[in-house]
Amino acid sequence: MTSKKQSKNKKLMLLSHSRPPTARAKTASLSSKATRNLIRSHHRLLKSRAQALQSGDHALADKLDAQIRENGGLESYQIASKLGQSSARGGDSSKVLVDWIGPQLSLLKDTPFRLRVLEIGALSTKNACSMKKSLDVTRIDLNSQEPGILKQDFMERPLPHSDDDRFHLISLSLVLNYIPYAEGRGEMLKRCVTFLTNKLPSDCPVSCAPSLFLVLPLPCVNNSRYLTENRLQEILSSMGFVMTQSKQTSKLIFQLWEHRQDYKPKPFKKEILNDGKTRNNFAIIVRDDYKPVTK
Template sequence: MSRASTQRYKRPALLSGSRPPTVKAKHAALSSKATRNLIRSHHRLLKARAQAVQAGDDILAGKIDAQIRGNGGLKSYQLASKLGQSSDRGGDSSRVLVDWMAPRLLPLENTPYKLRVLEIGALSTKNACSMNKCLEVTRIDLNSQEPGILKQDFMERPLPNDEGDRFHIISLSLVLNYVPDAAGRGDMLKRCVSFMTKASPSGSSLAITPSLFFVLPVACVTNSRYLTESRLQDIMSSMGFVLAKSKQTSKLIFQLWDHAGDYEPKPFRKETLNPGKSRNNFAIVVK
């Protein structure tokens, strides 16, 4: 990935300069409905802020920053997300990843070898993938919630120097929809490829297929003007991914994409694919 494409993504990272003090524990009592509303509101404000910054409207961007702070900022959003992963709110999405990977992990049972996982947007060190003895998890997030999670923007993470810096599995659970601009989402998917490896764990002869696991709100794919399942398939295929597993609930879509090794991304612009007044504007643009 070029340095220029990395620079394009930096605008969302400006939120780091406006994060509020630690949010009080009162949010722990948020209802499921209030949690969803807080998450949606935060996404809408982030998108509006990105548009204001792109238009050079510093006054509007400042007003939106004030709204974000008024809602509790990124910490409040992350707390709501963490509540959403509790057992009584639908649970930990990485359980799906571990279930899907179980057949591939069997050869690692009773061996010292592990698959390396990069969990982007990590909220906990005690989720299913972190507790699996066959996985070695590196956790990063823009605003670390606990020890064991590195405070880091994936788009600013140094590119790998050797195989030890690459991963067999990358997890993007409810992360891509957090990126406020469509081009940034395309850049993130392209950058993931740079961090993947099919090299066996050191000392083993296990054949590896690198995989990308991601979770999105189902409406991003089924009710968007600019993204359909077919368009998502085309975008991922151009980057060398093959869909291995897919699961859809009333709220979320889970997918596991294996990387076949071919990498020939082509441009995908924002265009109306699914017209309708009730559609949302979620899109992925690849430049």
């Protein structure tokens, strides 16, 4: 029989459980500075809310819910995120992905074959990857902003029964950092392995290594007490991934990981790797109880 603690931990793994209240956005016109401040404030409140829920302090969680609603809720956060990804502000991280897989897309041009992409946390149906006919994009988000984006929690998405339900590429662009629980981030990465496939028709002109496109705020890996680029590589390598592309800007880190090897269960705890008073507490915890789904 499942214990109360196990049930609570399972519930905390769901993205939807950490989802803040949705409120009508105050405005879609925000300056770059206001956009950054809104996003930072939202993440700070969301983290505090998650901690309150984890400790059972529902009064504090309700108070933080009220603050989140006052700031416009999830809708305002998504508007700010979309503005940050606009071409006018140098956004749309999928442009980097499209550039990296350009050679494969060129070979698929003028053929009926398409690579299946799962975009988690999708904000738009008109980003760079959506404009490529060689990509068949499935978009999901906790709070769908437009038709073409399925309202769904990835952690509750039904497990695939066959390769037809899997994807050649999964996009996690500024999603992992949205999860307020370090253990939930590890669970999401493990779950991605289950949804990847390299199966394509025998006459397809390209071979495809199942891949994970990962985008994180740069401070998550270069200014955290608990996560460094080396530790991130150790975590993903243990899951069978090999990094093939990497790029950094002043604000973001972009990585492309190909899944080439078997998953080798290995736990990663929250431990200080880079101490300092000015560092943040972003971390990824991985449990070693991974059970692969039979393909």
